[in-house]
Amino acid sequence: MSFLSQINWSLMMKAIQETLYMTIISLLFSILLGLVIGLILFITQKDSLYPQRYIFMILNLCVNILRAIPFIILLICLMPVTKLLVGRILGAKAALPALICSASPFYARMCMIALTEVDKGTIEASKAMGATNWQIITKVLLPEAKPALISGIALMGISLVGYTAMAGAIGAGGLGDLAYTYGFARNNLVVTYVSTCFVVLIVFVIQGIGDYIVKKLDKR
Amino acid sequence: MISIQDVSKTFSTHEKQVEALKHCSLDINNGEIFGVIGYSGAGKSTLVRIINQLERQTSGHVFIDGVDISSLSKKDLMKKRMKIGMIFQHFNLLWSRTVKDNIALPLEIAKVPKDKRQEKVKNLIQLVGLEGRENAFPSELSGGQKQRVGIARALANDPTILLCDEATSALDPETTESILDLLTKINHELGITIVLITHQMEVVQKICHRIAVMSEGEIVETGTAKTIFEHPQHPVTKRFVKDISHTGNIERIDQELKTLYPDGVILRLTFDESISDKPILANIIRQTDLPISIVNSHLTHSIAGTLGVMYIHVPEKTTKLDQFIELLVTERVKVEVV
Ligand SMILES: Nc1ncnc2c1ncn2[C@@H]1O[C@H](COP(=O)(O)OP(=O)(O)OP(=O)(O)O)[C@@H](O)[C@H]1O
Ligand SMILES: [Mg+2]
Numbered sequence: 001m002s003f004l005s006q007i008n009w010s011l012m013m014k015a016i017q018e019t020l021y022m023t024i025i026s027l028l029f030s031i032l033l034g035l036v037i038g039l040i041l042f043i044t045q046k047d048s049l050y051p052q053r054y055i056f057m058i059l060n061l062c063v064n065i066l067r068a069i070p071f072i073i074l075l076i077c078l079m080p081v082t083k084l085l086v087g088r089i090l091g092a093k094a095a096l097p098a099l100i101c102s103a104s105p106f107y108a109r110m111c112m113i114a115l116t117e118v119d120k121g122t123i124e125a126s127k128a129m130g131a132t133n134w135q136i137i138t139k140v141l142l143p144e145a146k147p148a149l150i151s152g153i154a155l156m157g158i159s160l161v162g163y164t165a166m167a168g169a170i171g172a173g174g175l176g177d178l179a180y181t182y183g184f185a186r187n188n189l190v191v192t193y194v195s196t197c198f199v200v201l202i203v204f205v206i207q208g209i210g211d212y213i214v215k216k217l218d219k220r
Numbered sequence: 221m222i223s224i225q226d227v228s229k230t231f232s233t234h235e236k237q238v239e240a241l242k243h244c245s246l247d248i249n250n251g252e253i254f255g256v257i258g259y260s261g262a263g264k265s266t267l268v269r270i271i272n273q274l275e276r277q278t279s280g281h282v283f284i285d286g287v288d289i290s291s292l293s294k295k296d297l298m299k300k301r302m303k304i305g306m307i308f309q310h311f312n313l314l315w316s317r318t319v320k321d322n323i324a325l326p327l328e329i330a331k332v333p334k335d336k337r338q339e340k341v342k343n344l345i346q347l348v349g350l351e352g353r354e355n356a357f358p359s360e361l362s363g364g365q366k367q368r369v370g371i372a373r374a375l376a377n378d379p380t381i382l383l384c385d386e387a388t389s390a391l392d393p394e395t396t397e398s399i400l401d402l403l404t405k406i407n408h409e410l411g412i413t414i415v416l417i418t419h420q421m422e423v424v425q426k427i428c429h430r431i432a433v434m435s436e437g438e439i440v441e442t443g444t445a446k447t448i449f450e451h452p453q454h455p456v457t458k459r460f461v462k463d464i465s466h467t468g469n470i471e472r473i474d475q476e477l478k479t480l481y482p483d484g485v486i487l488r489l490t491f492d493e494s495i496s497d498k499p500i501l502a503n504i505i506r507q508t509d510l511p512i513s514i515v516n517s518h519l520t521h522s523i524a525g526t527l528g529v530m531y532i533h534v535p536e537k538t539t540k541l542d543q544f545i546e547l548l549v550t551e552r553v554k555v556e557v558v
Contacts, residue, residue, distance in 0.1 A: 121312035128272055129326040129377075130301035139328060143316045219357040220315045 006190050011178060016198055018092040019174035022164040023202070026099035027157050033104035034156070035149070037063065038111025039137065049123075049133045066105040071163050074098050075170060095172035099163055107156045114148030115141055147218040154210025158203050165199060175199050222248040222271060222381065222413070227280030229266050240266040241277070242437040248430075250380070253407050253414040255428030255445075257421065257460060262434040264417040268383045271415065272304045273297055284381070302330050305374030305412075309386035311366040313358040319369050320345065320354040326376040344372040348402060364395035371402060375410070382406070384416045388423055396420075400427050421460045425449065433457045473516055474558050477531055481515065484535045487545070490554040491528040500551045501530075508544045510534065531558070 041059055044052040069077070075098040079089050082097045118141055126140045142149070165176025175195040183192030229241040240263045248254045258264050269275040270282055273289055282289050289300060313322050320341050327337045345354055348368040358366055367387060374382055384403070388396040404427050407414050418424060424431050424445065431448045433441040433456055440454040452458045477486050489501075505512065517530040534541055548555050 119312065121308060121310055122314055124274065125306065125308065125312040125373075126325070126329070127274060128301060128304070128306040128383075129329050129373075130298040131329045132298065135329050139325065140314060144314055146316065217316075220359055 003190050004194070006188060007194055008182075011182070012191075012194065012198075015173065015175045015178040015195065016202075018172075019161065019164050019168075019176070019199070019202065022092050022095050022099060022167065022172065022174055023157060023160045026096055026103055026160055026164075027153070029096075029100045030103035030107050030156060030160070031153055033100065034107025035111055037104065037108035038115065039141075041108060041112045042115040042141075043133065043137070049136060063105040063108050066101060067109065069102075071098070071102050072166055072170075074102055075167060090171040092173045095164065095167035095174075098167065099160060102163060103156050103160050106159065107152060110152035110155065111145075111149060114145040114152060117148060118144045147214045150217065151210055151214050154206055154214075157206040157210070161199060161202050161206070221250055221283075221285060222246075222415070223281075223283040224248075224267070224270070225281045225283070227267075227270060227277045227282060229263075229270065229275065230278045239437050241270070243280070244437075244439050246432055246439060246442065248413060248415060250413050251407070251411050252429045253403070253416060253427050255424035255431040256415065256417045256434060257419065257424050257431060258434030258456070259419060261436075263437040264419075264434055265385055267434070268306075268385055268415055268417055271381070271383060272301050272306060302326065302377040303379045304381045304383060305377075305379040306383040306385070307367065307370040307374050307387045309389045311358070311363075311370045311390075313366060313369055313373075315358050318355050318357055319350060319361070322358065322369055323372045323376055326373060330377050332377075340376060341372075344375060347375070347406075348372045362395070363391050364398060367391065367395075367399050368402065371399075371406070375406065375412075379412060381413045381415065384414060384418075386418060387416070389418065389420065393422075396423065397426075403427060433460070473531065477515060477533075477558060481533050484533055485537055485541065486515070486558040487532050487534070488556045488558050489528075489530045489532065489548065490556075491530070500548070500553065504544060504547045504551070507547065508540050510538075510540045510544045512544075 037059060041056060041063070043049040044056040044059070046053070046056075066074070075095070078098045078101060082089055082094050085097055086094050088094055122140055122144060123136060126136050131139070164172065164174050165179070168174040168176025168178070169180045171177065175198055179192045179195035179199075182188055183190075183195065224244055224246040227241055227244045228239070231238040231240055244263075244267060246267075256264050256267060266275055270277050271284075273282075276290065284300070284304075287300075289297065292300060314325065317325065323341045323344050324337050327340060332340070341354075345351060348371050350365065350368050350372070353361065353365065358369065361369065370387075371382075382403075387403075388399050391399060400423060403414055403416070406412055407427075416423065416428060428445050430442070430444050432439050433448070433454060435454070435456040441448065441452070441457050448457060449461055452461045474488075491500075512532045512534055515531045515533045517528065545555050
């Protein structure tokens with residue numbers, strides 16, 4: 001196992017921490033933002049609970065535009081905003097705005113799909129019971145969509161790990177950064193492979209947790 | 221009383237306009253089980269959905285106990301809806317909630333305090349006969365049990381009206397029977413007005429006091445169950461009445477005859493109008509010399525003409541019997557072995 005001695009483990013640990021930090025923080029923000037946006041999209045669309053053509057159109061357009069911009073370009077486009085918000089354009093924290101801007105529209109779209117898949121009949125039944133829109137959202141829509149919402153979180157978490165690696169390449173730190181600057185640029189491929197193993201491990205853990213929760217929740 | 225007055229409903233989609241209801245008027249008395257029957261697309265669902273304003277009429281009025289419900293404010297309408305239970309063909313239960321939580325949903329919506337809720341749910345579970353299944357999830361229940369949950373849920377806020385949209389259409393005949401018994405019991409014991417929509421004649425025949433027949437958005441006939449069955453006026457009604465005398469009854473007769481004549485062969489012969497006035501049977505009996513006995517027969521007159529059904533019993537299977545059947549078939553009589 002002598003090749004492992006080529007690895008600076010304290011750097012590796014730091015990189016793992018940075019990756020987890022970026023993933024978790026951006027995940028939390030994106031869940032919140034994505035859920036709100038997805039919910040608004042769902043209820044304002046035609047024939048839904050609270051149809052609002054213009055709100056829907058504008059929001060939908062924003063989501064589509066953000067989803068269309070490749071992450072690496074978004075990262076560059078957002079640099080001025082990042083500087084304003086975070087104060088610098090390097091480091092794990094500086095990657096957060098771009099990560100969130102990229103992940104929340106993605107999750108918003110998934111929320112919308114999850115909510116659309118809720119049986120229309122149950123919404124109708126709750127309307128017939130005299131439920132308000134808010135009651136329908138909190139008591140019917142969200143609980144019924146929960147497994148899909150959770151598996152969406154897992155999916156988003158996994159793509160976020162990928163995005164953090166890309167962000168790493170332009171100086172955000174984390175495993176991607178390590179793999180690129182130490183491994184590729186300095187021709188130390190062992191570092192690249194080991195970093196990759198950790199990335200894969202993180203992805204597996206996220207998927208595993210997601211699958212487990214969905215299985216627990218899904219009583220269909 | 222539910223009073224539907226000159227209600228029309230037009231759905232506009234991009235391509236065309238659908239007139240789902242055309243000037244419908246109907247009075248439903250308190251405490252009665254009122255059936256609305258019609259073929260698919262007749263506008264039945266639209267009609268009930270207008271009663272609780274899930275659908276807003278294009279014109280006309282709906283009064284419930286004298287109150288024009290389309291004039292109610294949003295808030296008052298929601299209050300009113302709590303007093304109008306509804307059950308559905310596909311039950312529409314929340315899969316994420318257990319039986320007792322499903323039944324508690326309307327109580328939560330009505331903001332009933334928790335301890336009262338639990339007591340209420342317990343009583344409802346007893347009423348619909350689901351003791352022991354409180355903590356099951358809908359996916360663990362049979363269709364009939366799911367509909368019982370649906371009924372309990374619909375009754376949670378002590379409604380005065382229960383709307384049933386094809387509530388038994390997804391169930392087998394036996395389960396249908398038990399659900400209909402439950403509905404009758406609810407009507408009887410709680411005095412709830414039931415509006416029951418269906419395309420199954422057996423259902424209205426079994427439990428409805430009065431019936432309206434719908435066709436293409438119009439109510440074409442209204443009357444008591446008895447008058448509708450004995451003197452159907454509109455062609456659609458006649459078709460329904462004809463359907464039932466040929467499906468519902470036949471199964472029953474088959475069963476009865478089988479128990480009466482456990483041995484030998486029972487044949488069901490069906491004649492249609494073109495041949496029912498010829499002496500076919502007499503001729504064939506003479507030719508084959510088969511010892512038959514006629515055990516049941518009836519004629520149905522309808523707009524489609526006269527239809528005769530006759531049951532005959534033969535003590536044993538012989539070549540004579542085969543010959544007999546062959547001759548009948550050549551005379552275009554439908555022969556079925558029961
Ligand atoms: N939301 C809607 N938009 C457009 N057309 C509709 C809508 N709902 C119903 N219709 C149309 O209105 C007519 C009556 O529909 P309705 O659902 O009331 O029929 P039904 O008698 O309940 O039929 P079924 O037995 O199939 O349930 C149909 O032609 C249907 O296509
Ligand atoms: Mg219908």
